[in-house]
Amino acid sequence: MQFKDIIGQEEVKRRLRETVRQGRISHALLFTGAEGTGALPLALAYAQYVNCRNRTEEDSCGECPECYRMQRLEHPDCHYIYPVNASKEAVATGRADEKPRSEQFVHLWRQMIPETGGYLTEQEWYARLGIENQQGIINKSDANELVRQMGFKAFEGGYKTVVVWLPERLHETAANTLLKLVEEPPERTLFLFVSVEPEKIIATIRSRTQTVALAGVADDLIARELVARRGITAEGAEQAAYLAQGSWGAAVRLATGTEGAEGGTAEHGERFIRLMRLCYQQKYLDLFSWAEEMAPLGREVQKQFCIAGLELLRACYLTGIGLQRLAYTNPAQERFCQNFAPYVSHATVEEFVREFELLLGHIRQNGNARILFTHFAMSICKIIGTARAALK
Ligand SMILES: [Zn+2]
Known part of the structure; x- marks a missing residue:
């Protein structure tokens, strides 16, 4: 080296x-x-x-x-x-x-x-x-x-x-x-x-x-080096640098799609989108299956899911206040953000974030994953239910 x-x-x-x-x-x-x-x-x-x-x-x-x-x-x-x-x-x-x-x-x-x-x-x-x-x-x-x-x-x-x-x-x-x-x-x-x-x-x-x-690496430097050393497109490099938050290692994984064996950021995002849709449709039985699928994933993968979920929540929120240009999303995620933006408002965003933080904390403490994810899914359901009722 x-x-x-x-x-x-x-x-x-x-x-x-x-x-x-x-x-x-x-x-x-x-x-x-x-x-x-x-x-x-x-x-x-x-x-x-x-x-x-x-x-x-x-x-x-x-x-x-x-x-x-x-x-x-x-x-x-x-x-x-x-x-x-x-x-x-x-x-x-x-x-x-x-x-x-x-x-x-x-x-x-x-x-x-x-x-x-x-x-x-x-x-x-x-x-x-x-x-x-x-x-x-x-x-x-x-x-x-x-x-x-x-x-x-x-x-x-x-x-x-x-x-x-x-x-x-x-x-x-x-x-x-x-x-x-x-x-x-x-x-x-x-x-x-x-x-x-x-x-x-x-x-x-x-x-x-x-x-x-060592401090975090500056976003613009990460973006520049991703282009120079890895041949990533300027746009892809910028997105990866933004999401990586000062970590060159994370930026490389994001930009080259090698984020863990069990799926990249996009796949974690999919899991969250599915959860939100099931919550919206109040499909409780499917929600239990969702939790069953999340439970056996490694703790690190579960943490990555939380990060991807929070990122999408942020994108929903930005979309709702007309700042979608600040949200880095792919086309499928963009549609999701437009549909769900009304429920991720100023009033609810903190509640969502709190549920994620609770989940992350329990994952770190090695809690029973099946119970954690079931509880998490139910809590998200409740927030969406309340938000829907308020919008009627
Ligand atoms: Zn030498």
Whole structure:
């Protein structure tokens, strides 16, 4: 990974290059940023820059043996730690450890980093591990292995680099072991932590690191780069950038239609449109079937449904107040918005949003999905019913 592979973040890159130039390389950095802002690829680019034999003022060379091995995620002096878990079936049938280590999944890591350009989300990672509805964890065995590895000298005489992706998932025992290393690091060691929710990192580790904070990527930059790097049309790029809210990763998924295995944004929108129509027609039995269909989808997919639904509600509302040009919708959605705009008025929009927020909150807390979606469908029905009555 090179600096030029990361979208925007120019000021942060400049400061990172500066630390190398001045020989002020901090031994523990904490890269923080929302998903899709580029914290992970930037940490990887920094690791490569530090280790490159022919780096320039601007970037690593991308061609020397160090760069070559860093790019393939095969450098013997660079270690990667990330949350993992084994599926319940794999553990039950003895195919996997109950507390696996990062290294056991390094082949997937080496697949996914190039595939996503490092813009990898936690959920995409879990999906690849086959554990969509479980959370990953960094186990103590990982930290122990690291202590062992750190006992050796760097093979190539450069920096020993440890990239810890999502330290918020460190098991407490693992964090304590790691803390000792961070507190008293062997010489020429570089810890690069990459976090989405830094406030959840154990404080003793966080306080030992220097923060490198990434902001969201500007919409116009995302749109421009989608056109330049991905060949997306200007209009498609603009829509994707708008919906992605500062996340390059999300923008790419939206623009290229690779939003999750169980359907893209359009498909989530369809689910919401169907719900609204069933509510309008008061087809209660069908509403129960709708909830039955939603329940088994992964939690992440359910969250994406909520986001797509909220986006459509917003579009309905904008249509109702004559600002449909601000709503990014496809033709089918546009028709839906025109039909439903009268019910998504100033008076009801907050109620709709509240129901979505409740649903999202319960999904996060892992509530019983069938009950949640049935309740949600009934609540939406009630709001539409009241709105219809008021319009009569
Ligand atoms: Zn190089």
